[in-house]
Amino acid sequence: MSQALKLDDDEQDLKYVGTRPVRPDGVDKVTGRAKFGADLHLPGMLTGQVLRSPHPHARIVSIDTSKAEALAGVKAVITRDDFQDMESEFVPAGEMMVNYRDVVRNVMAREKVLYEGHAVAAVAATSNSIARKALRLIDVEYEVLPHVIDAVAAMAPDAPLLHDDMMTEGVDPKPDTPSNVSKRVEFALGDVEKGFAEADVIVEREFNTKPVHQGYIEPHACVASMSEDGQADLWCSTQGHYVVRTHCARLLNLDVSKIRVTASEIGGGFGGKTVVYLEPLALALSQKTGHPVKMVMSRDDVFRATGPTSGANVWVKMGATKDGRITAAEAVLKYQAGAFQGSPVQPGCMCAFAPYDLENVKTVGYDVVTNRPKVAAYRAPGGPISEYATESVVDELAKMLGIDPVDFRLRNAAREGTHAAYGPKFGPIGLVETLEQAKAHEHYNTPLKPGQGRGIASGFWFNIGGETCVTLNINEDGSATLMAGTPDIGGSRASLALMTAERLGIEPEKVRPLIADTSSLGYNFLTGGSRATFSSGMAAVEAADEAIKEMCARAAKIWEIPEDAVVWEDGHAKPAGDNAGKFDPLSLADIADMAGKTGGPIGGAARINAKGAAPSFGTHMVDLEVDEETGRVTILRYTVLQDAGRAVHPSYVEGQYQGGAVQGIGWALNEEYIYGEDGRMQNPGFLDYRIPVASDVPMIDTVIVEVPNPRHPYGVRGVGETPIVPPMAAIANAMENATGIRFTELPMSPPKVLKAIEDRDGG
Amino acid sequence: MSKYHVSTTINGDPVEYLCEPEQTLLDVLRDELYLTGSKEGCASGDCGACSVLVDDRLVCACLALGAEMGGKKIETIEGMADGDELHPLQQKFLEHAALQCGICTPGFLVAAKSLLDRNPDPTEEETRYWLAGNLCRCTGYDKIIRAVLDTAAEMRSGK
């Protein structure tokens, strides 16, 4: 079983894992050849477009599509009437629990529109211009309702209700009046009151963050083609094509086997491409018209109608003794879920104090619906928000106690055997290593100039495994083809090829990794939770081991010795020892060449639920200066230190660290959804929703710490999520050191910074 | 609606196409000519994923009309490699792992080529400002900037 796989016997002897070859999909991506979601053209293809609500909250009185349907070139119009309603219940969808009553309402509004941008109808037409004209001919009568945008406001007793039947879960006794709070959750260890009583110093703070979008550069896009007998092909940009298949089969009432989903190259996801928006609509339009239908979102659609992550209100209280031991930690988190329940407040609670060894800890979370697009996962969902707040307070405690912030964290850091604040004991983890290396780093020991500030913060994410399938074919010339089912967003094909090559003992260039469609492999959970390299890598190693076993068996037959007298070393079958007999080693290519004559093609496959995922901790350090005339913050220097377990392809591990840090810089300094009084988003474009550009940031230095995960054959932990956790607190802590001001609101954009400086100076 | 007939040059080849008055150059490249290497990230000139050269000038193809391209010289990512030989920038992007998802990569390459055509020895700051019109959400720009500077150094040394 893969779960029992041990670390490669001789760790020092890894030949390919840890090297930096050119990625297998690289040339296609530098030549424009790679096909992303919007790049597929099929003969007879129609274009599909969506009519979206202009109101943040309204009852749909009527929808009249007759004029649009009469327009020449319009082939079909769909509305809520084209989707059957679903029960309100959480049912398993792949590995997730999903309430399809909400999903069917999010892809197409039914009784009400719940946010500006909510889909109300969709058309398929022969050209973009005709489709646009058709949308203008659809008459929707709305009864506009009062709306609520902010989570705290939505919790007020007189707030407009989004869902008349939403009773808060997790409250005893269960309430009998509806509210916008879908759920209250609580995690607790020990006794926080006792802990605070033991504290010499206590810090209590309230923080506010704004929703931020994943900001993938490729808008959602798909092409659907359904035949008259209900067999469908779907091409789309997604992090999980099996999950798309599950959802579409449910929403369109089709057998899973009828839908084949091919994952296009994906132009960024960061969690945002784990749900369906266009795909069920495109399938329904294709079903209705008998033509392939392509749908592509505009950037405006992406901002208004797809999931950002939550904005939140977070209250934190922590106490410590004079000698720097944290005695108690408590937090209350109120996360916006958007129009339907399901913010990442639970993982937010679990992450909040995860880096620390705490006896007394309590977190309470509220999941709050508001008239905004339903949130979607965004890199370490929930963690960056709560850890921004807690890591700010940790820094403040250290300062009050006059202890170096790295030393303070080291004194309280979680280690192997620590009970995590969310319950279980940690296995081997690398937090202490990141902190120790931070302290010793040249960056940390370089003096600052006047007016500059330095901040540090740590961060945590769980990482996950899950259902995973691969097949590996040993080709007749000694090359190998690996089919995996986790869409490759950041270079995972490169890491899978390296691990497969390492195991087989052939050069990585001999392994061609591809992402299979949903009909070519068994179920794969999506690429998310930092699981692709971990899980598909584990499966690839298991498949390689199966192929190796078969190749050894073939060699044994040829040599006429027992199978267990053959070993696999460095890409060759060899006699296990002198007693096994004297035979010249047979290379993988030799055995592949003879495969037809010795029993048939050789390969391996793995169908696993990948277990043994292990958390990744990181520590970030940043230097910045603040222009006190304008409030503009300049990031001068940035270093990321994170435990990768093992970096299979270090360049792409560094890339994850650097990319996460810069997304975090955007979250900290600029990015936010801005709503008017009318409940409409005012900045739905990259000009006004400003993500960092090249001139905003310095080089991002990285230190890859390697504390191997003993449960993975190459020690992999998964690295994609954690890098976005520490930046906001690291920057806020640096801001405090630069200006003397503790910023408790994100983003720390120039107007807010300027106002804070004026308040400071004006008394 | 009658369409415009346009004769132009794309990646050195004479090309004729028909387009609607409202179609952008990007629409024409992608939807009429199937040159899908230029990407649409925003359709408002903010992301640079559709960067192309028109008469040697760096342009967002989403901001130019297809009907205006008569007699112009258009260069896209598809014309950057010379046969089976990658442009030095393409090679350096691969070596430096200067891409993750790759959606912004064609735009960055075209924009970077335009920079090096003008300035064979840019500083890091000049490079960052020149490429500030190209958004990348994956890499944090570090490896992209290094790849461009390394390409410039190698091209200067005449390799």
Add this chain to the structure above:
Amino acid sequence: MAHIVLMGNLRQYTGGESEFDLDARTVRQLFTMLSDRHPTLKPHLEEGLAVAIDGQIYQDAWLEAIEPDSEVHLLPQIAGG
């Protein structure tokens, strides 16, 4: 007997009881025993739970073995971006 700890909201369905010693040998046996003991807990055990056995988190792993001296935490399921 394995030591079982309910985290998060699960303890609301057990009348506040959050720690048990149970002779469960697999995750599935554990779920059955907990359901028998606290029928109100049953639907929540079927709803996206993760199980940490001696610190290692498992999701959707009914057949995972629990040792007699194991420490088992029941947690909300974890996904990711």
